[in-house]
Amino acid sequence: MRQRLGILGGSFDPIHLGHLILGERAVESLSLDRLLFVPASIPPHKQDEHLSAADQRLELVQLAVAGNPNFEVSDIEMKRGGPSYTADTLEALTEDFPKHELVLILGADMVMNLPTWHRPEQIVRLARIAAARRPDTTRIDFSSLEGLFSPDQLDWTASNLIEMPAIGISSTEIRERCAAGRSIRYLVPAPVDSYIRAHELYRG
Numbered sequence: 001m002r003q004r005l006g007i008l009g010g011s012f013d014p015i016h017l018g019h020l021i022l023g024e025r026a027v028e029s030l031s032l033d034r035l036l037f038v039p040a041s042i043p044p045h046k047q048d049e050h051l052s053a054a055d056q057r058l059e060l061v062q063l064a065v066a067g068n069p070n071f072e073v074s075d076i077e078m079k080r081g082g083p084s085y086t087a088d089t090l091e092a093l094t095e096d097f098p099k100h101e102l103v104l105i106l107g108a109d110m111v112m113n114l115p116t117w118h119r120p121e122q123i124v125r126l127a128r129i130a131a132a133r134r135p136d137t138t139r140i141d142f143s144s145l146e147g148l149f150s151p152d153q154l155d156w157t158a159s160n161l162i163e164m165p166a167i168g169i170s171s172t173e174i175r176e177r178c179a180a181g182r183s184i185r186y187l188v189p190a191p192v193d194s195y196i197r198a199h200e201l202y203r204g
C-alpha cells in the first residue's frame, strides 16, 4: 500500500489544541504515515486581515508539534511568494513525495467552501479530501461538492470523516483572550503559551 501523507494547512494564529487534536485524530483514523502542518504565509481568504508575522506563526507550530513523531512542520508556503494557494502547495508536495498518497485535512466548515478556492479541480486531482467536524458544524452538506468531486472522490470523503470531540477553541478566541489580558493556559500547549507571553503577542 502507498504511504499516506496528511496535510493540515492553516493560518495557525496561533496554533491551539483543536488543531493538534484534529491532527492526532487524522493520523489515527486515516492511518497516516505522517502529518505535515503547513502554516500559510498569506492565507488566500484572510488577505485583508492583520495576521501575526509568518515566522512567529511558524515558530509557534514548531513548538506545538515538537515531540510527536507523527507530526512534522513544512515551511513550503513561507518560502513561496504570494498568496498561499493550496493547489500550488499540493503540486510542490507531489514532486517532493512522489510515492505518497496525499490527503488534505480540512475542518468541515472549509470543505464546503472548497469550490471557491483557487484551482479547486487541481486540489481534488492531487489529494484525497478528509473532513473533520467542528463544534459549530452539526451537519456536513456535501451537495456543493458534487460538480467538483467525482462520485468516487465524494464517496471517499463521505466515508472517511474524521470523528473528533467537539473542541470549541479557535485562534480568534485565543487572540481575544490575550487582548483582554486573560489566560490561555490549557487552550494551547504550554510552550506556545510561554512564547506568546514572552513576545507579548495579541496584546492589541
Ligand SMILES: Nc1ncnc2c1ncn2[C@@H]1O[C@H](COP(=O)(O)OP(=O)(O)OP(=O)(O)O)[C@@H](O)[C@H]1O
Pocket (backbone or CB within 6 Å): 009, 010, 011, 012, 013, 018, 019, 022, 105, 106, 107, 108, 109, 110, 132, 133, 134, 135, 167, 168, 169, 170, 171, 172, 173
Ligand atoms: N477547534 C477545532 N476543531 C476542529 N478543526 C479546527 C478547529 N480549529 C481549527 N480547525 C481547523 O484547522 C484548520 C486551520 O484552522 P485555522 O488556522 O484557520 O484556525 P481557526 O481557529 O479556525 O482560526 P481563526 O479563529 O483565526 O479563523 C482549518 O481546517 C480549521 O477548520
Ligand SMILES: O=C(O)c1ccc[n+]([C@@H]2O[C@H](COP(=O)([O-])O)[C@@H](O)[C@H]2O)c1
Pocket (backbone or CB within 6 Å): 008, 009, 010, 011, 012, 038, 039, 040, 042, 043, 044, 045, 046, 084, 085, 086, 087, 110, 116, 117, 118, 119
Ligand atoms: O487555495 C485556496 O484558494 C485557499 C483558500 C482558503 C484557504 N486555503 C487554505 O486553507 C487553510 C486554512 O485557511 P484559513 O484561512 O482558515 O487559515 C490554509 O492552509 C489556507 O492556505 C486555501
